[in-house]
Amino acid sequence: MSSYAEAFRQSVDDPETFWLDAARGVDWVDAPTRALDGSDAPTFRWFPDGTLNTSVNALDRHVQAGHGDRTALIWDSAMVPAKRTYTYSELLAEVATFAGVLRDQGVVAGDRVIVYMPMIPEAAVAMLACARIGAVHSVVFGGFAAKELATRIDDARPVLLVTASGGLEPGRTIEYLPMVEQAVTLSQTPPHTVIVKNRDSIPGAAADYKTSSAAWFDWDELVADASPADPVTVAATDPLYILYTSGTTGKPKGVVRDNGGHAVALTWSMRAIYDISAGDVWWTASDVGWVVGHSYIVYGPLLVGATTVMYEGKPVGTPDAGAFWRIISENGVRALFTAPTAIRAVRKADPEAAELAKYDISSLQTLFAAGERLDPDTYEWATRVLDRPVVDHWWQTETGWAIAANLRGLDPMPLKAGSPTVPVPGYRVEIVDGEGRAVEAGTEGNIVIALPLPPGTLTGLWQDEDRYRRSYLDTFPGYYLTGDSGYIDEDGYVFVLGRSDDVINVAGHRLSTGSMEAVVASHPAVAECAVIGIRDELKGQRPSGYVVLKAGADIEPETLRQELIAMVRDQIGAVATFRDVTVVQALPKTRSGKILRKTMRQIADHEQYTVPSTIEDPAVLEALEQQLGG
Numbered sequence: 001m002s003s004y005a006e007a008f009r010q011s012v013d014d015p016e017t018f019w020l021d022a023a024r025g026v027d028w029v030d031a032p033t034r035a036l037d038g039s040d041a042p043t044f045r046w047f048p049d050g051t052l053n054t055s056v057n058a059l060d061r062h063v064q065a066g067h068g069d070r071t072a073l074i075w076d077s078a079m080v081p082a083k084r085t086y087t088y089s090e091l092l093a094e095v096a097t098f099a100g101v102l103r104d105q106g107v108v109a110g111d112r113v114i115v116y117m118p119m120i121p122e123a124a125v126a127m128l129a130c131a132r133i134g135a136v137h138s139v140v141f142g143g144f145a146a147k148e149l150a151t152r153i154d155d156a157r158p159v160l161l162v163t164a165s166g167g168l169e170p171g172r173t174i175e176y177l178p179m180v181e182q183a184v185t186l187s188q189t190p191p192h193t194v195i196v197k198n199r200d201s202i203p204g205a206a207a208d209y210k211t212s213s214a215a216w217f218d219w220d221e222l223v224a225d226a227s228p229a230d231p232v233t234v235a236a237t238d239p240l241y242i243l244y245t246s247g248t249t250g251k252p253k254g255v256v257r258d259n260g261g262h263a264v265a266l267t268w269s270m271r272a273i274y275d276i277s278a279g280d281v282w283w284t285a286s287d288v289g290w291v292v293g294h295s296y297i298v299y300g301p302l303l304v305g306a307t308t309v310m311y312e313g314k315p316v317g318t319p320d321a322g323a324f325w326r327i328i329s330e331n332g333v334r335a336l337f338t339a340p341t342a343i344r345a346v347r348k349a350d351p352e353a354a355e356l357a358k359y360d361i362s363s364l365q366t367l368f369a370a371g372e373r374l375d376p377d378t379y380e381w382a383t384r385v386l387d388r389p390v391v392d393h394w395w396q397t398e399t400g401w402a403i404a405a406n407l408r409g410l411d412p413m414p415l416k417a418g419s420p421t422v423p424v425p426g427y428r429v430e431i432v433d434g435e436g437r438a439v440e441a442g443t444e445g446n447i448v449i450a451l452p453l454p455p456g457t458l459t460g461l462w463q464d465e466d467r468y469r470r471s472y473l474d475t476f477p478g479y480y481l482t483g484d485s486g487y488i489d490e491d492g493y494v495f496v497l498g499r500s501d502d503v504i505n506v507a508g509h510r511l512s513t514g515s516m517e518a519v520v521a522s523h524p525a526v527a528e529c530a531v532i533g534i535r536d537e538l539k540g541q542r543p544s545g546y547v548v549l550k551a552g553a554d555i556e557p558e559t560l561r562q563e564l565i566a567m568v569r570d571q572i573g574a575v576a577t578f579r580d581v582t583v584v585q586a587l588p589k590t591r592s593g594k595i596l597r598k599t600m601r602q603i604a605d606h607e608q609y610t611v612p613s614t615i616e617d618p619a620v621l622e623a624l625e626q627q628l629g630g
C-alpha cells in the first residue's frame with residue numbers, strides 16, 4: 001500500500017491513533033489522552049483534554065530548543081520599499097511585549113481583538129500576541145471598507161482593535177484611521193481601545209483621533225512602557241481566532257478555529273503536504289486577512305520552525321512581473337504558495353517569462369496554488385516556464401487547511417491539470433446528487449465531506465450554532481456541505497468546478513453577491529437587482545449587476561453605473577471590483593419568486609442551459625438572452 005493510501009486508511013479507520021500520533025508534533029502543557037470527542041455530534045471537538053499555548057508552539061519552543069538565531073520572518077515590502085528580518089528570539093520578544101500591552105489594556109483570555117492591518121510584521125505580532133494571552137483575534141482584510149469592518153465588530157464584540165495608519169496600494173495610500181473611526185462610530189458594540197501602529201510613510205496617528213466610546217493609543221508608545229506577558233495556557237478546544245468569510249447572505253460568517261486541532265493539523269500539513277521543515281524558507285504570497293494568510297503566512301511555517309516571508313506588494317507592477325522571482329532568489333525560497341490569479345497576472349505581463357531569466361530561482365522546489373480553480377491553461381504555462389511541480393490544492397476558510405492535495409512530503413503523486421489531486425487524510429470526500437445519493441465516478445455533483453471533519457477545521461460559527469448547522473450540516477445529514485460542486489474521477493482524483501451557491505471568487509477573494517445586492521438595491525432608482533459572478537479571464541470571476549429600475553426613474557445608465565460602483569466601493573471596499581451594471585426590464589424568477597441566478601450566469605457566460613420548469617415567465621429569459629447572449 002502506498003504511504004498515502006496507508007495514511008488515509010488509518011485516518012479513517014483509526015482516527016484516534018492517527019491524530020494522537022500527529023499531536024506529538026506539538027508541545028502541550030497537558031498532552032491529550034483522547035483525539036476525538038463526539039459527544040455533541042454532529043458538532044465535534046478534537047483533543048478534549050489537551051492544554052497548550054499556540055504562540056509558545058510558534059515561537060518559544062524553537063527558542064528554547066536553541067534556534068533563537070534562526071530567521072522566523074522576512075518582511076519584504078515592494079511598496080515602501082523596505083526589508084526587515086526577525087529571528088525567532090526577536091519575534092518572540094516583540095510578541096511577548098505586545099501581549100503585555102494587551103494585558104495592560106485589560107484584555108483577558110477569551111476576549112476578542114480585531115486586527116485591521118496592512119501587510120506589515122505588526123499584523124503577525126498582534127495575532128501571535130493575542131494567542132499568547134488566550135485572546136481571540138479576528139483579522140479583517142484591509143481592503144474592506146468601514147461598514148464591513150463595523151459589521152464584523154458588531155458580531156465579534158471586541159474589547160480592543162489593533163490597526164495601522166494605513167496600507168499602500170499601487171499609486172495610492174489607503175488611510176485606515178478615518179475608516180476605523182467611521183466603523184467604531186457605526187458600531188453598536190465598539191471596542192474600548194484602539195491601538196495604532198504609525199507608519200512613517202502614511203499620515204495619521206492615534207493622537208489625531210478621538211471617539212466617544214474608545215480611547216486611541218500609539219503602538220510604539222505603549223510598547224515602550226510594557227513588560228513582556230507570560231503565555232496563558234488554554235484548552236485545546238478554546239478558540240484561537242474568528243475569521244469572517246462570505247456566505248450567501250450579506251452577513252459574513254464568523255468561522256471559529258480552536259487552538260489544539262489547529263496546531264496539530266497545520267504542523268502535520270507543513271511536512272506532509274508542503275514538505276517544509278525547520279529552517280526551510282517558505283513564502284505564501286497572500287494577505288493575513290484571508291485564511292491562507294492565517295494558516296500559511298503566520299501559523300503553519302512558524303509552528304514547524306521554518307522561515308516565513310511576508311510580502312507587501314503585487315505580483316506585477318511593483319515594480320514589474322519579476323517581483324516573485326526576485327523574492328525567491330534573494331531569500332532562497334523553497335516553496336511559494338499563491339493564488340492562480342497572481343500567476344495569470346504574471347503571465348499576462350510577461351508571457352515569455354523574460355523576467356524569470358534574470359533571477360536564480362534554483363532554491364524553488366514547488367509552486368503551490370489555491371484559493372480558486374487552477375485552470376489547465378495557467379497550470380501548463382507555469383509548469384513550462386518554471387520546470388517544477390505546480391501543485392493545486394483545494395480548501396476553504398472553514399477547513400483552514402487543504403481538503404484535497406498532492407501530498408509532496410508524504411507521497412508525491414502524478415499531477416493532473418485541473419485537479420487538486422486526492423482527498424487529504426482525515427477528509428472523506430464524496431460526491432452526491434441533490435437528494436444526497438452517491439454518484440458514479442466522473443459524474444458532477446455536490447462535494448460533501450463525511451463527518452467528523454479532521455482537526456483544524458471550523459468548530460462552528462461565532463455564537464451562531466443554528467446558522468452553522470443550517471449552512472453546513474443540515475442539507476445532507478452526516479455530511480459537511482462544502483458549497484462546491486465537482487467530481488471524482490476513476491483514479492480517485494478530485495475536480496472542483498465551482499461554487500454551487502451565490503458565493504463568488506474574484507481574484508482569489510471570496511465575496512458575497514448578497515452583500516453587493518444589498519448595496520445596489522439601496523440606490524433610490526433601483527427597484528430590484530441581482531449580482532452574479534461571471535467568467536473573467538484574469539480574475540477567474542467578476543461581479544456583474546443586473547438592475548430593474550423603478551417606474552419613472554429618470555437616470556442615464558452610465559450615471560447609474562458610476563453611482564453604483566462608488567456605493568459598492570464605499571460600503572464594501574475596492575476589493576469587490578464591482579464595475580458591470582446592466583439595466584434590464586425584468587429579472588428571471590421561479591414561480592416562488594427566487595431569482596434564477598445560475599441561469600443568468602450561464603447566459604452571460606454563453607453556456608448551454610435548460611430553462612427551469614419552475615420559471616415564472618419564460619419571456620423574461622428570452623429578453624435577457626437577447627440582451628446578454630448576443
Ligand code: COA
Pocket residue numbers: 141142143144167169170174285286287290292314315316338339341342345370371372506507508509539573574575576577
Ligand atoms: N487594501 C485596500 N485596497 C485593496 C487591498 C487592500 N489590502 N487589496 C486590494 N485592494 C484594492 C486594489 O487596489 C484594487 O483597487 P482598484 O480597483 O482601485 O484598482 C481593488 O482592491 C481590486 O483588487 P484586486 O482584485 O486584488 O486586484 P489587484 O490588481 O490589486 O491585484 C492580484 C491582483 C492578483 C495581485 C491580487 O488580486 C491577489 O494577490 N490575489 C490573490 C488573493 C489571495 O491571496 N487569496 C487568498 C487565496 S491564496
Ligand code: AMP
Pocket residue numbers: 245290291369370371372373374392393394395396397398420482483484496497498499505508509510
Ligand atoms: P476561501 O474560503 O476564501 O478560501 O474560498 C474557498 C472557495 O474557493 C472554495 O469553496 C472554492 O470554491 C474555491 N477554491 C479554493 N481553492 C480552490 C481550488 N484549488 N480549486 C478550485 N476552487 C478552489
